Structures are given as C-alpha cells and as structure tokens.
Amino acid sequence: MRSRYSAYATQNADYILQTYAQQPRKQQTLEEISDWAKQCQWLGLQIHQSQMPDANGFAYVEFTATYIQDKQIFAMRENSRFIQEQGLWRYLDGDISSHQLIKTPKRNQACVCGSGKKFKQCCLNKL
Numbered sequence: 001m002r003s004r005y006s007a008y009a010t011q012n013a014d015y016i017l018q019t020y021a022q023q024p025r026k027q028q029t030l031e032e033i034s035d036w037a038k039q040c041q042w043l044g045l046q047i048h049q050s051q052m053p054d055a056n057g058f059a060y061v062e063f064t065a066t067y068i069q070d071k072q073i074f075a076m077r078e079n080s081r082f083i084q085e086q087g088l089w090r091y092l093d094g095d096i097s098s099h100q101l102i103k104t105p106k107r108n109q110a111c112v113c114g115s116g117k118k119f120k121q122c123c124l125n126k127l
C-alpha cells in the first residue's frame with residue numbers, strides 16, 4: 001500500500017500498473033494511470049487499519065490519501081482489497097467511503113496531511 005502510494009507521488013505509473021492484480025490490470029492503461037498521477041500533488045497517506053488475509057485470501061488496508069488538484073485539497077478514504085499473486089500482494093479493488101473537497105486550513109491550523117505540523121510549516125507551500 002505504502003509503496004503504491006509512493007509510486008503515485010513519484011508518478012511511477014509502471015509500478016502502479018504492475019502492482020494491480022491480473023484481473024483489474026486489464027482495465028488499466030499506463031497512460032491513464034500516468035495522467036491521474038500527474039494531475040495530483042500527493043500530500044500524505046494515513047493508514048487507518050490493515051487486516052490480515054481472510055479465509056478467501058484477501059487482505060484489506062483502509063487509508064486516507066490527501067492530495068491537491070487544481071489548487072484545491074481533496075481527501076479520499078478507501079478500503080482497498082489485496083490478493084497475493086506469485087508471492088506478491090497486489091491491489092484488487094477498493095471501496096471509496098468518502099472523497100471530498102477539504103477546506104483549506106488557516107496558516108496556524110493543523111495540516112491536512114496528517115503530519116501533525118502547522119499548515120504554514122507543512123503543505124501550504126504546495127498549494
């Protein structure tokens with residue numbers, strides 16, 4: 001999960017595509033992944049919980065990713081499902097429980113990325 005997030009942040013579309021499970025990978029193109037990664041500036045990833053594989057072999061990670069798009073801040077919360085293929089955990093699909101525009105904090109308020117710093121000392125300069 002973290003490595004996929006890092007790949008989005010560094011626009012490593014190859015890696016993102018490779019870490020899709022076989023089934024959903026068929027519906028993805030490098031170009032689409034790359035376009036999406038380029039449009040966004042990723043601010044932070046907070047992992048809420050992760051679950052060990054269940055009886056069907058699925059593992060789950062619930063996270064919130066925060067990003068800037070068109071000078072606005074968004075947060076997306078998703079519960080992702082992973083499956084192991086050839087010894088590697090790959091992204092199968094996810095349920096997005098919220099995806100919303102976030103009010104830009106004031107300079108002295110806590111940053112939206114989850115760093116615990118003040119906004120002015122953290123992601124303000126990325127806007």
Ligand SMILES: [Zn+2]
Pocket residue numbers: 043044111112113114115122123124
């Ligand atoms: Zn921040």
